[in-house]
Every structure is written in structure tokens, then in C-alpha cells.
Amino acid sequence: MSWALPAVDALAARLLEDRLVDAVLGWARDPDLPWQRYPHRVDEPSRVGELVWDPFCAPGLAKLVFRMTEGGLKLGVLARGCDALGVWRLIHDRRIARENVYLLGLPCPGMADGVRVWEECPEAFDAAGWEDHGSHWVAVPTGIRLPKERFLLDKCLQCQVRWPRQCDEVLAVQGGSWNPFCEDRYRQVRQLEELPLPQRFDFWRGWFERCLRCFACRQVCPACNCESCSLDQFEPNWLEREVGVATQFIFHFTRALHVAGRCVDCGECQRACPVGFPLGALNRKMMKDMEDLFGVREPFVPQESEPLGEFALDDPDEFR
Amino acid sequence: MKLVRGSDMLRWLRRCGEGRRWVVPAKEDRHWLFAERDGPVVFPPDYRNATVGPKGWLLPRSEPILYYRWTGGRVSVTPAQGWRPQVIYGVRPCDLKAIALLDSIMASEPWPETQYLTRRAHTVLVGMACTAASSCCFCTSMGVHPAESYAADLMIYPLQGEEYGVAAFSEVGREWLAQLEGEEADAAFSPAVPALSLPMPTSLEDLPGWLERRFDDPGWQRLAWRCLSCGLCAYLCPTCYCYGISDVDRGGAGRRVRWWDACTLPDFSRMAGGHDPRPTTTERVRQRIMHKLAYHPARQGEILCTGCGRCIEYCPMGIHLPAALRLLGGDGR
Amino acid sequence: MSVREGWRPKIVAFCCNWCSYAGADLAGTSRIPYPASVRIIRVPCSGRVNPVFVVRALQRGADGVLVAGCHPGDCHYSTGNLYARRRLLVTRRLLAYMGIEPERLRLCWVSASEGERFAKVIEEMTAVLEKLGPVQQLREEGPP
Ligand code: SF4
Ligand code: SF4
Ligand code: SF4
Ligand code: SF4
Ligand code: SF4
Ligand code: FES
Numbered sequence: 001m002s003w004a005l006p007a008v009d010a011l012a013a014r015l016l017e018d019r020l021v022d023a024v025l026g027w028a029r030d031p032d033l034p035w036q037r038y039p040h041r042v043d044e045p046s047r048v049g050e051l052v053w054d055p056f057c058a059p060g061l062a063k064l065v066f067r068m069t070e071g072g073l074k075l076g077v078l079a080r081g082c083d084a085l086g087v088w089r090l091i092h093d094r095r096i097a098r099e100n101v102y103l104l105g106l107p108c109p110g111m112a113d114g115v116r117v118w119e120e121c122p123e124a125f126d127a128a129g130w131e132d133h134g135s136h137w138v139a140v141p142t143g144i145r146l147p148k149e150r151f152l153l154d155k156c157l158q159c160q161v162r163w164p165r166q167c168d169e170v171l172a173v174q175g176g177s178w179n180p181f182c183e184d185r186y187r188q189v190r191q192l193e194e195l196p197l198p199q200r201f202d203f204w205r206g207w208f209e210r211c212l213r214c215f216a217c218r219q220v221c222p223a224c225n226c227e228s229c230s231l232d233q234f235e236p237n238w239l240e241r242e243v244g245v246a247t248q249f250i251f252h253f254t255r256a257l258h259v260a261g262r263c264v265d266c267g268e269c270q271r272a273c274p275v276g277f278p279l280g281a282l283n284r285k286m287m288k289d290m291e292d293l294f295g296v297r298e299p300f301v302p303q304e305s306e307p308l309g310e311f312a313l314d315d316p317d318e319f320r
Numbered sequence: 321m322k323l324v325r326g327s328d329m330l331r332w333l334r335r336c337g338e339g340r341r342w343v344v345p346a347k348e349d350r351h352w353l354f355a356e357r358d359g360p361v362v363f364p365p366d367y368r369n370a371t372v373g374p375k376g377w378l379l380p381r382s383e384p385i386l387y388y389r390w391t392g393g394r395v396s397v398t399p400a401q402g403w404r405p406q407v408i409y410g411v412r413p414c415d416l417k418a419i420a421l422l423d424s425i426m427a428s429e430p431w432p433e434t435q436y437l438t439r440r441a442h443t444v445l446v447g448m449a450c451t452a453a454s455s456c457c458f459c460t461s462m463g464v465h466p467a468e469s470y471a472a473d474l475m476i477y478p479l480q481g482e483e484y485g486v487a488a489f490s491e492v493g494r495e496w497l498a499q500l501e502g503e504e505a506d507a508a509f510s511p512a513v514p515a516l517s518l519p520m521p522t523s524l525e526d527l528p529g530w531l532e533r534r535f536d537d538p539g540w541q542r543l544a545w546r547c548l549s550c551g552l553c554a555y556l557c558p559t560c561y562c563y564g565i566s567d568v569d570r571g572g573a574g575r576r577v578r579w580w581d582a583c584t585l586p587d588f589s590r591m592a593g594g595h596d597p598r599p600t601t602t603e604r605v606r607q608r609i610m611h612k613l614a615y616h617p618a619r620q621g622e623i624l625c626t627g628c629g630r631c632i633e634y635c636p637m638g639i640h641l642p643a644a645l646r647l648l649g650g651d652g653r
Numbered sequence: 654m655s656v657r658e659g660w661r662p663k664i665v666a667f668c669c670n671w672c673s674y675a676g677a678d679l680a681g682t683s684r685i686p687y688p689a690s691v692r693i694i695r696v697p698c699s700g701r702v703n704p705v706f707v708v709r710a711l712q713r714g715a716d717g718v719l720v721a722g723c724h725p726g727d728c729h730y731s732t733g734n735l736y737a738r739r740r741l742l743v744t745r746r747l748l749a750y751m752g753i754e755p756e757r758l759r760l761c762w763v764s765a766s767e768g769e770r771f772a773k774v775i776e777e778m779t780a781v782l783e784k785l786g787p788v789q790q791l792r793e794e795g796p797p
Contacts (some may be wrong), residue, residue, distance in 0.1 A: 030638055032516070035455075036637030039546045059637055064546055115633060118455050128626065192750065201752020201790045210348060212372065212381065214555045215585070219548035220636055232587055234566075238705055241566050242577045243382040246712050246793035250705060253751060257704055260743055272636035274371055274552055276349050285750050289743055309745065311735035313725065316742065319760045570713075 005129060006173055008053050011104060012076060013045040021076035021102050024048070025065065027057040034125045035114030039064055053078065053111040053173070055137045055146070058153060060268040062086025062222040069100040071116035079099055080108035081161035081176070082266035083273050086222035088166055088213060088302040089264050095225045103163030107176020110148055112137065117151055132174040140319025150158070157181045158280060161300065180278040185265075187286045188278070208248035210275045217269035217279050223262040230254065252282060261288035261307035321446070321477070321485040322502040326362060329476070329484050329500075333409070333446065334359045336496040341406040343377045345370045349432040353503070360409045360446070369412045369453035369628065375560045376409055378419065378439055379426075382579035385435060389573040400575070403439040406474045409446040414459045414628040416447045416470035418558030421622055423471060424559060435578075447472030450512035456629030458642070459517035459518055464626045467511035478508040485509060516629070518642050524623060532646070534607075539647035544605035546637045547584065553639070554582030554608065555628040562588075583607045609644050662716040662776065662782035664691040667702045670765045671729040673721035679768030687772035688779040691719075698722065700733025701758070702745040707758055712793045717757045717782045721773065724762040734762070752790055756781050 028040030029070060030048050037057045042048055059228050061083045069075050077087060084103055090096040109132035124146055127139035131308035136145045156179075163176040180287040184190075192200060218224045218231070231239045238254070240247050263286065269279040291306045293316055299307065324332070345367060346355040352370035354377060384400040387641070411419070423440060426433040450457075450466035458465055469475045473493035477485040485507045488497040522530045554560040564581040568574050581588060584604050590596040598604050612624035625641060632640040668674040674695050680687060692715075696702060699722025707718045720741060722734040741760045749755040760779055763771045 030643070032518075032640075032642045033456075033632065033638075036638050041545075056790070063548065068545075117453055150499075189750075197752055197754060198790075199752075200750065204751050205790075206348075210351075210353065210372075211578075212551075212555045214551040214582075216548065216550035216552040216636055219550040232463060239569050239578075241382065241579045242568055243579060244793070248793060249751065249791060250708055250714075251709055254705055256747060257744065268636075270549070272548075272552070274556055274634045275353065276351050282750075283748065286743065289746050293742055293746075294739065308736075308739055311670075311732065311739050313735070315735070315738055317719060317738065317760075318742065319745070319758075 005053050007173060008078065008104075008106070009040070009048045009051060011169070011171060012042065012048045012051060013077075015076045015104075016043070016045040016048070021071060022052070023068075024076040024078070024104075025068065026040070026051040026053070026060055026078035028052055028060070034122070035118040037114070038313065041068070053106065053228045054127075055109065056117070056159065058111050058114065058271065059286040060086060060220065060222075060266055060271070062090060062266065063220055063225075063268070064220070065101060066090050066095050066225060069096050074100050077103055078106055079164050079167060080105045080106050081164045082108075082155075082159065082264070082268070084164040084167050084303060085161055085300065086268070089222045089262065090225060091237075092302045092304060093223075093225055103164070103169075104168035105167030105170035107164060107173060108156075108159075109137065109175035109177070109178065110152050110162070112146060112148075112151040113153050115215045117146060122148065134177065135180070135237065146278060152181065153271060154276075155271045155280075156184070159265075159267060160185050161265060165301065186284060186288045188281050189288050192281060192285075204249075204252070205245055207277050208245055210250070211248055211252070211277050212275065213243055213248070213251060214274070216272040216274070217277070220268045220272040221259065222264060222266065222268075223259045224255070224262050230258075255279075256282040256286055259283060261290050261296065261299060262302070263273035263287065263300060264302060321487045321505060321507060322497060322500055323479070323505050323507060324483055324484055324486060324500060324502040326482045328502070329358050329486065330348050330362065332500045333407075333496075336499060337407040337444065338379075338495070343374065343406055343408045345410045356407065360407075363410065363448070365452075366498075367410075368450075368452060369414070371630070371634070372556065373415045373628070374411055374420070375406045375415075375418070375422075375558050375629075377406065377559060378422065378443065379436055379563075379580075382577055383435070384575040386576045386579050387574070388576065391572075400435070402435055403442050405442045407444045407446060411472065412448060412450060412476060412628070413466050413468050413470060414457070414464055414626040416445065417464045417468070417556050417557045417626040418628070419445065419562055420471040421559050421624060421626075424488065424620070424622075444496075445472045445475070447475045449477045449509060451478050451510070453512040453514040454629060454633070455515050456632040457512070457514040457627065458516040458518055458629055458632075459513050459627035461516070462623060462625050462627035463524055465511070466514065467509055468628055475594065477507070479507055479509065514627070516632075516642065518645060520583045521645055527623070528614040528618040531610060534648045535610075539644070539649075540606045541602045543639060543644055543647050544601040547601035547605050547639055548637055549584055549601055550636070551580070551582035551584045551585050553631040553635055554584055555580055556634055558626060558628055559612065559624045560608075573605050583611070605639065605644075609641060613641075623649060661690045662785075662787070663713040663714060664688075664717045664719055664778055664782070665694045665710040666691050666719040666721060666775070667696050667699070667706065668693050668763075669699045669722040669731055669734075670695050670697050671731075672723040672727065673699075673762075673771065674682035676721070676767045676771045678761040680768065680772045683768050685768055685772045689777045690742065690779060691775050692718065698728065698730050698733035699737040700728075700730065702737060702741070704740060707741075707744060707748075708791070711753065711757060711788050712791045714792075716785070716788055717759070717778055720758075720760045720769070721763045721774070722760070724764055727764065729756075753788075754784060754785050757788070764792060
């Protein structure tokens with residue numbers, strides 16, 4: 001069984017034909033760059049062939065759905081686990097109207113770092129289709145095997161949301177199985193927690209120096225959907241435009257706290273960051289604390305209310 | 321050109337650069353960037369170019385330009401001293417060309433950027449010709465050549481194995497080179513062949529006009545609708561130089577700071593009162609690309625893109641210059 | 654950085670208008686001695702305290718931050734203090750994770766009649782901060 005691109009196409013076409021949606025959002029091949037897939041919108045049933053579903057569909061779609069549906073457009077969204085949760089984050093934040101999206105769930109086998117595959121195994125791109133063999137992607141008909149351990153995108157290596165939840169329909173395609181590369185989602189957090197305090201600060205300071213403050217992490221994030229971000233405001237000037245240790249601390253501390261209990265763990269921030277800032281280590285710290293302190297079971301699954309938007313009378317009081 | 325063994329070259333460079341700060345490509349985690357180190361280094365074969373180029377060492381991400389203090393209704397101002405003599409080592413030709421472009425922009429009258437120019441005057445640029453291109457390089461399409469020296473004082477050409485050729489292109493460069501023991505020789509250097517070559521819709525000379533005629537083309541929207549409005553492309557771009565200025569005021573004293581800004585950010589062109597002449601990503605992405613390929617070339621005769629490929633490799637939504645040219649060419653997708 | 658001779662820790666205390674601020678006042682009027690190193694900022698409710706206030710204070714000269722509010726059940730706005738507790742718990746852990754001693758942030762409940770309690774909290778905190786010394790990691794680069 002392959003990845004069943006025809007099934008994806010057929011369903012997208014049906015939705016458009018039945019006028020259930022005005023457009024379908026998915027991915028398309030970049031004609032200039034063999035390894036690249038970019039978000040692509042299809043409005044006509046006859047054009048669903050432009051959509052692609054293979055191991056190189058890196059970009060997350062949730063944040064785009066926000067802007068696309070603002071004017072009332074009804075959108076079908078090809079949604080992996082991360083995309084679906086991101087869209088739900090935006091639905092619960094009243095940024096997307098539930099009735100404006102139709103979520104077509106795609107069980108996800110994990111996505112590859114396309115540039116890396118292109119550099120190390122360009123033949124892979126001659127494939128007509130792909131199969132998911134758990135630890136490998138296998139190209140059809142060439143039979144080329146790409147080990148996931150080597151080529152998975154960072155965000156997919158650490159992914160715990162491969163199965164698309166809360167979708168209107170889930171396509172019967174390969175993927176969505178448990179991710180063996182993320183046995184312990186808090187491993188890095190624990191490692192950092194165990195460092196002596198000054199080393200923890202040095203760890204982050206090293207990254208503060210590298211962070212360009214380009215805000216790609218914020219812009220791509222479905223949880224960062226504020227009308228006017230506090231980090232952009234001049235009055236009050238929460239974050240100076242100046243970039244130094246002090247202001248970078250404010251930036252990353254604020255971003256982490258603002259997504260605490262709201263982050264859907266889609267890993268998009270991590271993917272977007274050009275310098276590899278470990279944003280995930282901050283996000284997951286917040287998730288871990290939501291679990292440890294307030295007993296939230298799956299802090300990355302958006303709910304009607306958020307952990308920091310409520311309280312319990314017996315919340316821990318560890319201020320001594 | 322002088323021929324020299326790698327280890328001798330590093331020793332010679334270190335000696336000449338005594339007392340200067342060394343800024344060299346360094347691999348931090350998985351990414352290359354330019355960082356301060358105690359001297360020049362040998363590059364492992366996987367070094368193509370750094371994700372974050374050397375731009376920030378000439379035009380820092382943010383820097384104070386002056387300090388002020390109010391006393392008894394009067395303000396005293398001290399200009400900032402923001403430079404140290406430095407060597408930037410291992411700079412690729414695309415970035416060298418970009419520095420040459422920045423040099424002329426920053427020197428332009430009537431308001432030359434003294435801080436940039438001072439820092440620049442105290443910088444020795446040691447370039448490194450490319451023997452292998454990364455998958456996103458497209459310098460030659462932009463008229464930039466992977467063995468050319470541009471703004472460099474010295475150029476290094478990796479030859480066979482441990483052997484390097486070194487040539488000088490400025491006063492300082494020649495002074496340094498004079499101190500290198502080695503024979504003058506001609507050596508054949510085979511430069512990288514960039515992976516991407518753009519199907520240019522027109523000659524580079526006609527590009528500004530070609531683009532101006534397509535200012536209202538629907539292709540812009542087809543490209544830019546998915547832009548996230550971050551600053552990534554502009555901040556990684558070696559020729560993007562826009563900046564903003566604000567005061568960090570601490571009650572009666574403070575500093576005036578200059579910081580990178582980017583025309584792709586949502587508040588870049590928002591005016592007092594709220595009007596924004598570039599309200600959507602379409603206008604903003606168009607502005608960035610037009611500035612590089614149309615406005616600047618029309619005014620200064622130079623294209624503001626050197627083909628380093630960073631926007632191709634790192635834009636999280638797959639927006640890049642080649643795509644713009646294709647979409648405007650009418651291919652439709 | 655070596656601790657300067659005669660250095661005393663500075664504490665910024667965000668005190669809720671309805672109880673703790675009055676509590677602090679009472680400590681003063683009843684002449685209960687407590688370290689003078691505390692700067693009190695009145696807030697309408699402990700729930701008003703944005704975690705960024707804490708970092709800002711530490712960056713601009715404070716060595717510790719105290720947030721004082723009404724006892725659970727007594728908040729003038731019913732539950733502001735309970736939201737504050739959750740938020741500041743997470744804040745405190747995040748500070749520690751990013752390399753700042755968590756003891757520099759404390760939340761406590763002080764009613765209008767608990768002048769003595771206020772004084773005691775300040776004393777305890779001062780003792781803790783004296784051991785920690787001045788903030789080393791976060792001080793922002795000031796104007797010269
Ligand atoms: S994407 Fe990375 S470099 Fe850009 S602001 Fe976020 S952490 Fe910093
Ligand atoms: S913080 Fe990062 S992982 Fe969490 S929702 Fe935002 S983009 Fe996704
Ligand atoms: S950082 Fe905070 S204020 Fe800014 S968009 Fe994200 S959640 Fe909103
Ligand atoms: S083009 Fe790409 S990198 Fe540039 S602002 Fe848009 S999303 Fe960010
Ligand atoms: S774009 Fe050209 S000059 Fe720049 S690194 Fe690539 S090959 Fe070298
Ligand atoms: S009013 Fe005192 S804590 Fe809310």
C-alpha cells in the first residue's frame with residue numbers, strides 16, 4: 001500500500017464538487033526546488049492534481065488557515081496531527097470559526113528534511129510514490145529506503161501527535177503510528193533541569209546570542225495569534241527593540257509563558273527557526289509543569305479552557 | 321598568487337592579525353554562523369556557507385549610537401564607540417559582494433553612516449573562494465562569481481589537499497601578503513558550480529524595467545499569500561540593511577539604539593495614526609523583492625541580491641526569489 | 654562579582670491594595686521593625702502582577718520580588734489571587750529553568766491585620782537573598 005495520494009486527491013475533489021468547501025489547503029511541489037513542498041491552495045476540482053502528499057511536506061498549515069478563513073472562506077485542510085491541533089487551538093481562541101474548516105485528517109509517518117535528502121540522496125526524488133515502513137520511508141517503484149533516524153525533521157523526530165485528532169474525516173493512508181523516536185517527551189527538559197543553575201543560564205545565554213529575533217517562531221505559531229503582540233508594542237514597551245541578554249531573556253521568557261498550557265507541540269517554531277534555537281525545550285518545560293503542578297493530562301491538546309485560565313483551591317503553594 | 325600549505329597559512333594569518341578580534345565561521349550545534357574565536361581555523365569539508373553571514377559584525381543586530389543624560393534642563397550627548405579592529409575570515413564571494421554593496425550604500429551622501437564606515441575601516445576581510453556550492457546557491461545567476469574577491473582584502477583559494485593559493489586585493493592585503501613566505505605562482509583554481517541556475521526572464525540589465533511593468537501582477541499575491549510576515553529572510557539576507565532607531569530611556573539618561581528592521585514585518589510601514597501603505601503580505605513581499613531587483617538597480621545600477629540562497633533554504637513557507645520571477649513570468653502556479 | 658561591603662538586598666514588593674498594602678502599612682504604624690530594603694508597589698490585586706514585572710524588577714535593580722495578596726477566599730475580586738498563584742508558580746519554575754534562583758520570587762498572603770506577618774515575610778526573604786547575593790545573570794546593561 002502506498003501513501004494513497006489518489007485517495008487524498010479524490011476526497012479533495014469531492015469536497016470541492018459537493019461545495020462543502022470553497023478551497024482545499026495542502027501542499028504542492030516547488031517547480032524550482034526538487035526537495036521543497038510549499039503550502040498550496042486549490043479552488044477547482046480539476047486542479048486537485050497539484051496537491052502532493054509525500055515525506056517532504058514540511059510546512060505546517062494551521063497559522064495560514066487563520067488568515068485564509070477570516071473573510072468567511074470555507075476551507076478544507078489536509079491536516080496531520082500537528083496541523084489539526086493547531087487549527088483547534090485557533091478555534092478555541094475564536095480565531096477560526098469551526099464551521100469554516102473541514103479537517104481532512106492525514107495520519108502522518110513523519111516528514112523528512114528535504115534539503116538533507118537532496119544533498120545525500122538526490123535519486124530519492126525520482127519516486128512516483130512512497131510507502132511508510134515504520135523506521136524507513138520507501139520510494140516506489142525505485143525501492144530507495146530513507147532511514148527516518150537520519151532524515152526526520154527535528155519537529156517530527158520529537159513529535160507525539162502523529163495521529164490527526166478531532167478531524168471531520170480521517171483518510172485511510174499509511175502513517176500515524178506511534179513515534180519510536182519520542183519515547184520520553186520530557187527528556188531534554190529533565191536534562192536541563194538537572195544542570196546546576198549557573199549552567200542553565202549559560203545554556204540559554206548562548207542561544208540568546210544566536211537568536212536573531214526574526215520572530216519566525218512567533219509568526220508561524222498557532223498559539224501566537226494575538227491581534228497586537230505584546231512584544232511589538234511601544235507603549236508600554238514590554239520588549240525593547242535593543243537586542244542583548246536582558247531583552248532576549250524577556251522575549252523568550254514571555255513567549256514561553258504566553259504559550260504555556262496553549263502550545264499544541266506542533267514543532268513549527270522549531271522548524272522555522274533558522275539558527276536552531278531550542279524553542280521546544282521551553283514549550284515542553286511549560287507542558288511538563290502543567291502536568292506536574294496542575295495534573296493536566298495532555299497539555300498539548302487544546303481545550304475549551306486553558307490551565308492558566310483556571311485554578312484549583314488546592315493548587316500547590318511552593319513559594320518558600 | 322602565493323602558494324602555501326594550510327598550517328603555514330594559518331600561522332601567517334594569525335601573526336598578521338595580532339591584536340585584532342577574529343571573526344570566523346563556527347559550527348554551533350548544526351548551524352554555521354560567524355563568531356568570535358581566537359584565530360583562523362581550518363574548514364571541514366562540509367562548510368559551504370554560514371546560515372548567519374558576517375553582516376552583523378559590520379552592522380550589528382542592535383547597537384547604541386549615542387548616550388545621553390539630562391542635567392538641569394540640558395542634555396549632554398556622547399557618541400558611542402562601537403568598534404574594535406577585527407579580521408573577518410572565511411567570507412564567501414556572495415557575502416563579499418554584499419559587503420561591497422553595503423559599503424557603497426552606507427557611504428552615500430548626504431548622510432554617510434559613520435559608525436558602519438568606521439567599523440569597516442578597521443576590518444580586514446579574508447575571503448574564501450568556493451570549491452563546492454550548497455544546494456541553494458545561485459550566485460552566478462545574479463552575476464556573482466564564486467571565485468571573485470569583491471570587497472576582500474585577501475582571497476584564499478583552496479587548491480589540492482593541504483595546498484592553498486592566496487592573493488591580495490588591497491593595500492592591507494598586500495602588506496600582509498608581503499609577510500607570507502611562499503613563491504609567486506599561477507595555479508588553476510576550479511570554482512564551484514552553483515546548483516541552481518535561475519531561468520532569468522530577461523537580462524539582468526532589463527530586470528528593473530521588466531519588474532516595474534509587473535508591479536500589479538497577480539503573481540505577487542500567488543507568491544506572498546503564504547508569507548508569515550517574519551523578519552527571517554531580511555535578517556539572513558546579506559544585503560538587507562534597513563534599520564530602526566529608538567531610545568532606551570532610564571529616567572533622565574539613556575541610549576539611542578539602532579536595530580535591524582525588515583520590510584516584511586507587519587509594523588514596518590505602519591504610520592502614526594494607523595495607516596499602512598503596505599497592509600498585506602503581498603505588498604510587503606513585493607517591496608522586498610522590488611527593492612532588491614528593481615528599485616536599487618534602477619537608482620544605483622547594482623542588483624541587491626548576490627545569490628547566496630539563504631532565503632531559499634530558510635524561509636519557513638518556501639517563498640523565494642526564483643519563485644517570484646517564475647510567477648511573474650506568467651507560468652501561473 | 655564580589656558582594657560589596659554593606660550590600661543589602663533590595664526587594665520589590667507588589668502589594669494588593671485591599672489587604673497586603675494595608676498590612677504593610679500596619680507593620681509601619683505599629684512600629685514593627687523590618688528591613689528597610691523593601692520598595693512597595695501598590696497593585697489593585699495580586700492578579701494584576703504580570704510575570705514580566707518580575708523579570709523587569711530583577712533586571713533593573715531588585716534582588717528579589719515579593720507578591721503579596723489577600724488570603725484565598727478573601728480576594729476583593731474573588732479569585733484574582735488564585736489565578737496569580739498558578740501563574741506565578743509557573744513563572745517561578747520557568748525562572749529556575751532559565752537559570753535564575755527561584756527563591757528570588759515569592760508569593761504570600763497577608764491580610765490587612767497581619768502587619769507582623771508582613772514584617773516576618775520581608776525578614777525571611779531578606780535572609781534568603783543575603784545568602785544568594787545580588788542578581789548576577791540578568792542585570793541589564795545600563796547607560797554609562
Ligand atoms: S525563529 Fe529563532 S532566531 Fe528567529 S526569533 Fe525565533 S528563536 Fe530567534
Ligand atoms: S509554541 Fe511552537 S510547538 Fe507550540 S504551538 Fe506554537 S509553534 Fe507549535
Ligand atoms: S508572544 Fe504572547 S502576545 Fe505575542 S502573539 Fe504570542 S501569545 Fe500573543
Ligand atoms: S518571505 Fe518567508 S522568511 Fe520572508 S517574511 Fe515571509 S515567511 Fe518570513
Ligand atoms: S552563492 Fe556562490 S559565492 Fe555564495 S557560497 Fe554559494 S557558490 Fe559560493
Ligand atoms: S484583591 Fe487582594 S489579591 Fe485580589
